[in-house]
Amino acid sequence: MIKFILLGFLNYAPMTGYDLKQTIDRSSGHFWHAHHSQIYTTLRQMENEGLIASRVVEPQDAPDHRRYTLTNAGRTALATWLDRPLTDPSPVKEQLLVPLFFSAGRDPDDVQAELRVQRARHQEVAATYHALTERLPDLAPEEHGLERDRVFWRLTLKLGLRYEAMYIAWFEHAVQTIETL
Amino acid sequence: MIKFILLGFLNYAPMTGYDLKQTIDRSSGHFWHAHHSQIYTTLRQMENEGLIASRVVEPQDAPDHRRYTLTNAGRTALATWLDRPLTDPSPVKEQLLVPLFFSAGRDPDDVQAELRVQRARHQEVAATYHALTERLPDLAPEEHGLERDRVFWRLTLKLGLRYEAMYIAWFEHAVQTIETL
DNA sequence: ACGCGCATGTAACGCGTTACATGATTGC
DNA sequence: GCAATCATGTAACGCGTTACATGCGCGT
Numbered sequence: 001m002i003k004f005i006l007l008g009f010l011n012y013a014p015m016t017g018y019d020l021k022q023t024i025d026r027s028s029g030h031f032w033h034a035h036h037s038q039i040y041t042t043l044r045q046m047e048n049e050g051l052i053a054s055r056v057v058e059p060q061d062a063p064d065h066r067r068y069t070l071t072n073a074g075r076t077a078l079a080t081w082l083d084r085p086l087t088d089p090s091p092v093k094e095q096l097l098v099p100l101f102f103s104a105g106r107d108p109d110d111v112q113a114e115l116r117v118q119r120a121r122h123q124e125v126a127a128t129y130h131a132l133t134e135r136l137p138d139l140a141p142e143e144h145g146l147e148r149d150r151v152f153w154r155l156t157l158k159l160g161l162r163y164e165a166m167y168i169a170w171f172e173h174a175v176q177t178i179e180t181l
Numbered sequence: 182m183i184k185f186i187l188l189g190f191l192n193y194a195p196m197t198g199y200d201l202k203q204t205i206d207r208s209s210g211h212f213w214h215a216h217h218s219q220i221y222t223t224l225r226q227m228e229n230e231g232l233i234a235s236r237v238v239e240p241q242d243a244p245d246h247r248r249y250t251l252t253n254a255g256r257t258a259l260a261t262w263l264d265r266p267l268t269d270p271s272p273v274k275e276q277l278l279v280p281l282f283f284s285a286g287r288d289p290d291d292v293q294a295e296l297r298v299q300r301a302r303h304q305e306v307a308a309t310y311h312a313l314t315e316r317l318p319d320l321a322p323e324e325h326g327l328e329r330d331r332v333f334w335r336l337t338l339k340l341g342l343r344y345e346a347m348y349i350a351w352f353e354h355a356v357q358t359i360e361t362l
Numbered sequence: 363a364c365g366c367g368c369a370t371g372t373a374a375c376g377c378g379t380t381a382c383a384t385g386a387t388t389g390c
Numbered sequence: 391g392c393a394a395t396c397a398t399g400t401a402a403c404g405c406g407t408t409a410c411a412t413g414c415g416c417g418t
Contacts, residue, residue: 001279002405008283018369032273038406040371065369077343080340082280082287086295089302090276092344094212094263097337098182099208099263102189104330114267121270148362149285156278159351163273166347177336179231181329183377199397219378221399246397 002034002042003051007070007078010052010147014069017018027139027153030129030160045067051077100174108175115178119171126164133157184232185221188251188259193232193252193327198224208320209342211310224249232258240328249302281355290360296359300352307345314338 009015011021017040024034046052051054051074054066070078096118102110136154140146190196190204198221224247227233231326235247251259264266277299284292317335321327 001276005279008279011283016369017371023370028279030276031273031282033190033272035407036369037371039372039406044220044371078283082283083291086277086280086299089299089306090274091214092212092341093271094337094340095182095271096267097212097340098186098189098209099267100214101333102185102192102259102263103339104327104333110264118267118270125270130334146285151358151362152282152285155355156275156282158354159278159348162271162351163344166343167340169345174336175340177332181332197397198399202397216379217397218380218399218401225399 001032001044004078004081005032006039006042006046007051007074007081008069011069011075011078014067016057016067018067021067027132028156030132031156040131046074050074089130108181112175112178115171115175119168119175120165122167122171126161126168129157129160129164133161182213183219184227185226185259185262186213186215187223188232188255188262189219190250191249192256192259195248197246197248201249209315211313212337214241227255231255239359283290289362293356293359296352296356300349300356303348303352307342307349310338310341310345314342 005024005028006020008029009020015023019038020043021034021036021039022034024039043052043054047054047068050071052068052073054068057065057067100111133154136150136157138155140150186205186263187201190201190209196204198217201224202215202217202220203212208289224235228235228249231252233249234252235249238246238248281292281296314335317331317338321331321334359361
């Protein structure tokens with residue numbers, strides 16, 4: 001998966017591994033994140049596969065400072081992947097629900113307290129999504145001809161916001177339900 | 182994670198690997214699933230750790246038919262794990278959003294068509310959650326003293342239903358947004 | 363002089379998936 | 391007789407996480 005995210009961003013502009021990490025953190029990271037270690041190793045792999053090419057720029061002494069560019073093969077691979085029919089939705093993995101499912105024997109006050117903490121976390125996440133939405137025009141200014149891209153980026157953020165809102169509402173419901181025990 | 186799900190279910194009753202697979206598929210599978218291969222290997226591991234004990238029952242010739250039981254160590258491990266403070270919410274990984282994010286250059290009709298297919302899938306999932314909710318009284322009959330457990334199980338299903346409803350509503354929004362392009 | 367942000371990498375590990383494999387029992 | 395369901399396992403692999411590791415440049 002991360003491979004195609006890297007291809008997707010390199011399709012906008014050549015970038016270094018560090019740039020890609022920053023870009024992901026500030027945009028698509030809300031639905032698919034990656035550690036720098038994975039990014040660097042995947043980039044090397046992709047170069048071996050001929051999907052991207054690198055050039056050491058501004059050597060500034062020691063560390064390699066590699067800027068990666070999409071090759072034609074990479075551009076084709078991206079387009080093919082985007083057009084491939086979608087597979088089944090990946091099965092949900094909701095960490096939080098695992099302990100909750102088995103919490104009948106626990107102190108209800110403890111469970112409620114934990115749910116409240118989690119609710120606060122989700123409220124924070126919702127706030128960052130909101131901030132991200134506000135900053136979208138900076139990421140895709142009209143001069144760059146990315147208006148269309150912005151529409152899709154906004155859609156992904158919208159799902160994130162709705163997801164968090166849904167989750168926060170559910171916490172209210174859960175805390176109240178446990179109250180009646 | 183699967184380790185604690187197995188501990189959680191074995192805390193209700195001794196079971197074989199196969200039973201556990203069935204039970205998970207019919208209950209907690211909607212938020213955390215497992216393949217039988219992982220269940221069998223994890224059970225062996227847990228037995229080595231002393232969390233569970235097995236007995237071959239009804240040998241009926243060839244295949245081992247192992248029924249696993251929680252040990253005291255296992256019961257303690259489960260209780261400790263349930264009471265441990267929750268960690269940060271696991272970062273979202275929404276497969277579908279990855280191609281969508283980079284779909285500005287694609288044919289909008291294709292994108293819409295795919296979104297409609299996915300919406301149908303999510304509607305099916307919502308239907309199975311609904312059916313599961315209806316069957317909850319069977320899984321935890323009142324005579325077994327599991328009324329309290331049922332409350333928590335219902336809460337997890339409720340989140341699933343809300344999640345699917347949210348997703349389905351977002352699909353409408355997404356399809357309409359793309360319509361305006 | 364010290365810490366922080368920039369910038370890049372390797373190695374070990376854990377968890378989960380996929381594929382391969384076997385054999386018994388039950389219903390058509 | 392054949393397929394489906396019951397029932398159990400192993401092996402290889404892929405992906406992602408965590409930890410370890412290094413070194414420059416800049417501000418205070």
